[in-house]
Amino acid sequence: xxxxxxxxxxxxxxxxxxxxxxxxxxxxxxxxxxxxxxxxxxxxxxxxxxxxxxxxxxxxxxxxxxxxxxxxxxxxxxxxxxxxxxxxxxxxxxxxxxxxxxxxxxxxxxxxxxxxxxxxxxxxxxxxxxxxxxxxxxxxxxxxxxxxxxxxxxxxxxxxxxxxxxxxxxxxxxxxxxxxxxxxxxxxxxxxxxxxxxxxxxxxxxxxxxxxxxxxxxxxxxxxxxxxxxxxxxxxxxxxxxxxxxxxxxxxxxxxxxxxxxxxxxxxxxxxxxxxxxxxxxxxxxxxxxx
Numbered sequence: 001x002x003x004x005x006x007x008x009x010x011x012x013x014x015x016x017x018x019x020x021x022x023x024x025x026x027x028x029x030x031x032x033x034x035x036x037x038x039x040x041x042x043x044x045x046x047x048x049x050x051x052x053x054x055x056x057x058x059x060x061x062x063x064x065x066x067x068x069x070x071x072x073x074x075x076x077x078x079x080x081x082x083x084x085x086x087x088x089x090x091x092x093x094x095x096x097x098x099x100x101x102x103x104x105x106x107x108x109x110x111x112x113x114x115x116x117x118x119x120x121x122x123x124x125x126x127x128x129x130x131x132x133x134x135x136x137x138x139x140x141x142x143x144x145x146x147x148x149x150x151x152x153x154x155x156x157x158x159x160x161x162x163x164x165x166x167x168x169x170x171x172x173x174x175x176x177x178x179x180x181x182x183x184x185x186x187x188x189x190x191x192x193x194x195x196x197x198x199x200x201x202x203x204x205x206x207x208x209x210x211x212x213x214x215x216x217x218x219x220x221x222x223x224x225x226x227x228x229x230x231x232x233x234x235x236x237x238x239x240x241x242x243x244x245x246x247x248x249x250x251x252x253x254x255x256x257x258x259x260x261x262x263x264x265x266x267x268x269x270x271x272x273x274x275x276x277x278x279x280x281x282x283x284x285x286x287x288x289x290x291x
Contacts, residue, residue, distance in 0.1 A: 012106040013070030013077055020139035026068060029076025036060055037069070037079040037114050043095050044111050050102040052111060067117050067140030069110065079114040081121040081136070092225050100278045108278065115224035117141075120154045128152065159228045160199045161187035163284050164212055166237040170260055170288060171208060172272070173244075173252035183263075183272040185281040186252070187230070200233050208252045209243025212236060218287065221280035230280045234288070261289055 019026045035054040038045040045053045054077070060066070065081040092100070100108060117140060124143055127134050132147030143152045163185050164171040172183040188203035190196065197215040204212050212235035221230040244252050255263075255272065263270040264285060275281035 013072050013110060015070045016068075019071075020068060020141050026076070026139060029071065030057065030066075030078075031076075032056065032058075033074070034076045034078060036066075037077070037110070039079065039082075039114070039118065040095075041082065042115055042119055043093065044099045044103070044115075046099055046102065052103065052107045065121060065136045065140070067114070067121065067136075069114060077110075079118050079140075081118055081140075096225075097276070101276060103278075109222065112222040112224040116156075116222070116227040117154055119224070119226050124152055155227055157228045158190040158196075158199075159187055159223070159230050160190060160196055160203060160233055161185050161230050161281060161284070162200045162204065162212075162215075162233040162235055163218075163288050164204055164208075164210060164235050164237050165288070166210075166240045166254065169240070169254040169256055170285070171204075171210060171237070171242075171252060171254055173208060173249045175248070176250045178250070179273065181273045182275075183251075183253075183255070184275045184279070185232075185284060186249075187281075190231075196231055196233065200235055204235070204237075207245050207248045209241065209245075210237050211239065213238070218284060219280065223280075232280050232284050234284075257289070260285060264289060 019029075034057050036057060036059060038053040038055050047053045057078075060080045061083070064083070067079045067081060069077040069079055071077065100111070103111065121136065121140065121143065125134060126132065127145035127148060127150055129150040130145060130148040132145050134143040134145050134152060137144045141154065144150070145152070171186065173186050174183050178184070186204055186207050188199065188207065190199040194202070196217065200215045201212055204210050215233055215235045218232040218234055220232060223230045240254055242252055259271050263272050263274045274285060
């Protein structure tokens with residue numbers, strides 16, 4: 001299967017992992033040429049040209065912890081960890097949605113990396129093992145406890161998001177918090193000890209009562225709300241009967257290829273509103289239509 005075009009790909013920054021544990025190697029990049037990502041809390045700040053806005057080290061609080069994002073054009077790129085605690089907002093705000101819809105692929109991945117990491121640092125200032133304060137380490141890709149010396153690393157939460165097909169129709173659902181008429185691919189977290197394929201089968205069966213087979217991987221997307229990796233998959237079902245788990249979904253139904261085409265084209269005849277263009281579900285659906 002060819003990968004659908006993912007929404008967040010093509011990072012322009014070199015993450016330069018070799019510099020993270022080398023303070024002497026990183027120091028030459030912390031100069032007047034360095035760039036620091038401007039954030040409004042956890043929200044992106046955009047230029048008039050609808051790109052991420054960058055400041056300099058002079059714009060930062062001198063006591064701020066700095067996260068090393070990577071290198072580009074001979075410059076170091078950083079993000080400052082906000083003071084205090086982060087709310088760790090799991091859902092995308094309206095300003096973030098508007099900004100992400102405007103950003104190009106390179107900026108989207110940079111923002112996804114920075115938001116997830118900055119949020120993680122703001123929420124992990126104390127050791128989960130002994131409760132003592134932690135300090136930033138390895139260019140921001142680790143925190144170390146000053147008391148028990150435990151090392152803490154940023155987490156990524158894998159989530160399967162899947163298109164299920166039966167007799168040429170597509171299974172889509174909606175959660176109660178979705179805008180009116182909005183339908184998307186089913187999704188759910190991968191549980192400990194579970195493979196991606198098992199997670200797809202379990203989630204679809206739990207949420208819609210549909211048994212699936214022939215699970216295949218399509219594409220992935222970093223989704224920084226707060227730190228998810230969306231793993232796009234495709235599967236087939238033989239029985240279209242649906243039994244909705246109303247604690248998870250408000251509705252789930254099968255849509256014909258014409259239904260999906262009308263929705264993606266924004267036609268007046270569309271029977272539902274599809275996911276926005278920056279979401280992997282949008283690109284999975286486009287891939288399915290083009291098959």
